[in-house]
Amino acid sequence: MAKTARVARATYRCAECGHEVAKWVGRCPECQAWGTVEERGVSAAPRFLAGTPSSEARPIAQVDIESARAVSTGVLELDRVLGGGLVPGAVVLLAGEPGVGKSTLLLEVAHQWALSVGRCLYVTGEESAGQVRLRADRTGNLHDEIFLAAESDISAVLGQVDAVKPSMLIVDSVQTMSSPAVDGAPGGVSQVRAVTAGLIAVAKERGLPVVLVGHVTKDGSVAGPRVLEHLVDVVLQFEGDRHSTLRLLRGVKNRFGPADEVGCFELRDDGIAGVPDPSGLFLHRRDQAVSGTAVTVVVEGKRPMLGEVQALVTPTALPAPRRAVSGLDSARLAMVLAVLEKRGRVGLGNKDVFTATVGGMRLVEPAVDLAVALAVASAASDLPLPHDLVVVGEVGLSGELRRVNGVGRRLTEAARLGFTKALVPPDAGPLPQGTRALVANDLHEALNLLKLKK
Template sequence: MAKKARASHTCSECGYSSPKWLGRCPECGSWGTLQESPSFTTPALTPSSPAQPITAIDAAATQTITSGIGELDRVLGAGVVPGSVVLMAGEPGVGKSTLLLEVASRWAAQDRRVLYATAEESAGQVRARAERTGALRDTLYLAAEPHLDTVFGHVKDINPSLLIVDSVQTMHAAGVEGVAGGVAQSRAVTAALTTLAKTTNLPVLLVGHVTKDGNVAGPRVLEHLVDVVLNFEGDRQSSLRMLRGIKNRFGATDEVGCFEQTAEGIREVPDPSGLFLSHRGQTPDGSAVTVAMDGVRPILAEVQALTVDPVNKSPRRVVTGLDANRVPMVLAVLQARCGERTNDKDAYVATVGGMRITETATDLAVALATWSSLHETPLPAKTVVIGEVGLAGELRRVPNLDRRLHEAARLGYTQAIAPASPGDSPSIPGMRVLEAATLADAIALLQR
């Protein structure tokens, strides 16, 4: 027997539903976003297939498929899961389309069909980029279509094993009010693609735009509909690109993939530490190497400091790539606890290669690089320094110290200065670990 459904009001931002209209959504706090959904009659539904015991479901249906790009597979968990929907967001010009075109090329290189649907560029533009990056493949199909129903027709004709849509904000769903990129259209397009993926076991990769504050453009419900949300980020002044997982139903969200933007396209960087340190020859003064953690990945980074006589009466503190509030504090500790005159010098402190570090494990590197610049004395070669500096001048241990030291030893570093531990000292094959309880002790180790 058919059942009469009540009219409801749905929030266009978060999808919250209420039987009556409200000025403000109780779920997300947005004003004027609850819109009335007309009442309709729903027939009694018959299940298309009977429910099964979970043990009877074939586990092979959820086995991951390698994308051909190791850094992407690392962030996804182990690869692409059949029937999954992955949303990749990022600022304009960061390289989202270039990366996904490379994914399509690597996928097609394994003799598998892939459909690349774009509404942002013409077919000729994508062809030119594919030719420049070496992504031309016979099993890579291209459709320059802004209409979602036409894309579904291509899927039916080609029967691909991977669908890439660039982008979700430029696709238009028929029968839905609003312009492409609007709240209603973005939600309808994402919901339709998610339904396609779940019913056909076809993995779908979506490109998403971001707002000025870095969030995915459109209603927040988009992030709830998809299985994986990735953020592709990078500085326009640097070739380094980082792929981070924000949401992942199939793996951890603390993995990071590293890429480099080149004239030939996006190149994965399986060893990012080498990217930041490849230029190093003879160790200069004012330079210290540390090991930062980006998620669960240790990355060696170089911190440089330059101290000069001030031009004005007020000394300057210029910081690039580090916490601009933390560096002046470390310089103040260096003066108060170690007697180094930093208050009458201009100090310029920066990371190398465009890397951004916000964790406190780089405090010791900032302090020792500044000390090295003040005394024009380089730190010992093949030495890494790791530790947090407290206001009393003490050195505090940092998380994952053993993993950081093992990564430094793998890259040929033979000596490390780290905070003193209450138990046994870290034992790293091929590396001598010098422990210091205070910042003054660490400087004393350099003067031996």
């Protein structure tokens, strides 16, 4: 019988995303970056032999599920996004821009965990232990069961885990950690992969929930290799306007629960607090109706939230009128303005259009199309919408109004906050008691129904 020879070959890996190819190429086929593929040396083709199983295979109905039950963190808004709490052995990646409040949130989590569950180890690689202690003093998050260590070596971190024996580990941040067994600077592809793999192995072996802080790039995505997001169990995005106290925690990936939930927090001088009823934060209630405003309802996960769209339309002498947007999808806005001008016969060709949302909320759902169109039409005609009107609907390119999901839930939330009228597309389904429905088939009919034309 002929023997199979082990053929030595060079490997090539992209320094940006970690993708491996069999031969050198100028452009990475995975992330499309130029000049990032590097030779990693010669390696032998692996041969896999049957080994001893680490555990016995059993029928799925006999697998114990108690070890996979989620444990509440004590922070209700975080539990909502996680799907009930932290699962033993889960690895969570919390990403966000610098200064958004990631460390403040995790200190609150550590404090609540120490109060209700047990010991927590907080490892910081970006700050000194004294700086973290000062923040804990300011936010009132001191507890004897919170252990603090300033380390940047993954071996030292694992040594701290052996010594402290925590029931939760927080690492701030994964880009500052390094492994002496791997070449490269901290934050590089190889280092991030090795550090994350080591922490995941410890988490799974001991049933230890681990929370990693991750940096983001200038476009808002998680910094480092893409494989980092694939390795962890949960990816959370912590976002918010630097000039606003409101912070949103979005689930991007979740192996243990819904991946589209949103938690709301308010950043204060004395720490961070959850906001269980955030709808009022995104509205600016007035005694009298003002032109250029429209109220809509978006659904984030299972939570309906009211949002307000504001628009300002002014004449301009410039050959190319300005289209400025804040808190809305600029591409979607351009489409809505084109439909409004073509199908709704609202002249915007020689006018600047400015649109924004209230409270730093970002509205990108198609259900806000109609609210954007009516806010712009209201500003163009200087005629206000009724102050007790809520608008829900998607606008098509031919001007038709399309039904969106969860209309009943949306309007129930609007009725709870005092809105008694709702402009909706046809076949919107049953409406809450006390809500008067205004039904329009297309955008032109909606404008006529609300008398937004002079």
